[in-house]
Amino acid sequence: MDATSLKAWRRAERERLIAARAALTPETLDSWRRRMDGFLERSFPGLARCRLAFCWPIKGEYDARHLARTLRERGALTALPVVVAPKTPLKFRAWHPGVRLEKGPLDIPFPSDSAEVVPNAVLLPMNGWDRQGYRLGYGAGFFDRTLASLAKKPLVIGVSYELAKLDTIHPQSWDLPMDYVVTERGVYRRDPEGLVFLGEPDPGSGTLASPVCYADEKHFGG
Numbered sequence: 001m002d003a004t005s006l007k008a009w010r011r012a013e014r015e016r017l018i019a020a021r022a023a024l025t026p027e028t029l030d031s032w033r034r035r036m037d038g039f040l041e042r043s044f045p046g047l048a049r050c051r052l053a054f055c056w057p058i059k060g061e062y063d064a065r066h067l068a069r070t071l072r073e074r075g076a077l078t079a080l081p082v083v084v085a086p087k088t089p090l091k092f093r094a095w096h097p098g099v100r101l102e103k104g105p106l107d108i109p110f111p112s113d114s115a116e117v118v119p120n121a122v123l124l125p126m127n128g129w130d131r132q133g134y135r136l137g138y139g140a141g142f143f144d145r146t147l148a149s150l151a152k153k154p155l156v157i158g159v160s161y162e163l164a165k166l167d168t169i170h171p172q173s174w175d176l177p178m179d180y181v182v183t184e185r186g187v188y189r190r191d192p193e194g195l196v197f198l199g200e201p202d203p204g205s206g207t208l209a210s211p212v213c214y215a216d217e218k219h220f221g222g
Helices: 003-024 026-043 047-048 066-075 142-149
Strands: 051-053 075-084 091-094 101-105 109-111 121-125 129-132 155-157 180-182 189-192 193-197
Touching: 003 129, 026 066, 026 193, 047 189, 066 075, 066 142, 075 109, 075 142, 091 109, 121 142
Parallel strands: 051 075, 051 121, 121 155, 155 180
Antiparallel strands: 075 091, 101 109, 180 189, 189 193
């Protein structure tokens, strides 16, 4: 697929998947959000001790604000991305209720004057995702550019829905895969051969049904 065809294909898939999300009822979205909150909370306990970047939800995306509140109560510092300029890495600024927000591109709120943060974990919404863990975003390349620019790559957890799963997004050299993917179905880990479905974390033990090694503590230190 040449560059022009790929761009057109990604645009069409993006529009199709956003429309599929828009067709979901608020009750369905909230039910899936609660499940995903639980999976993330139990599967990645280190998030409560980290500098966590997340995105303000738009167009029916997973709403991470509820989980961010829970994690802040346990000691996490939460931050939102800020668009500095086109084709430039994002900045992240601390955010919690009470921090002043302004409207940015796509009318997405961003903290206008809080302290800059270098995250060691990112919850990254995905319009689509494929079997290798690659993400279909909004086409501007901000997050790929940003993650590539950081001196130490944070743990990146893609958050999306099962209906957005694709065979491939036809990844290019600049596309960066997720470390993990979390949907309403459960948790996936990216191994060398691609995504491996780990299942749902056990509500009682806080672990998955299958023995796995979650993101270890090195991701959340420093």
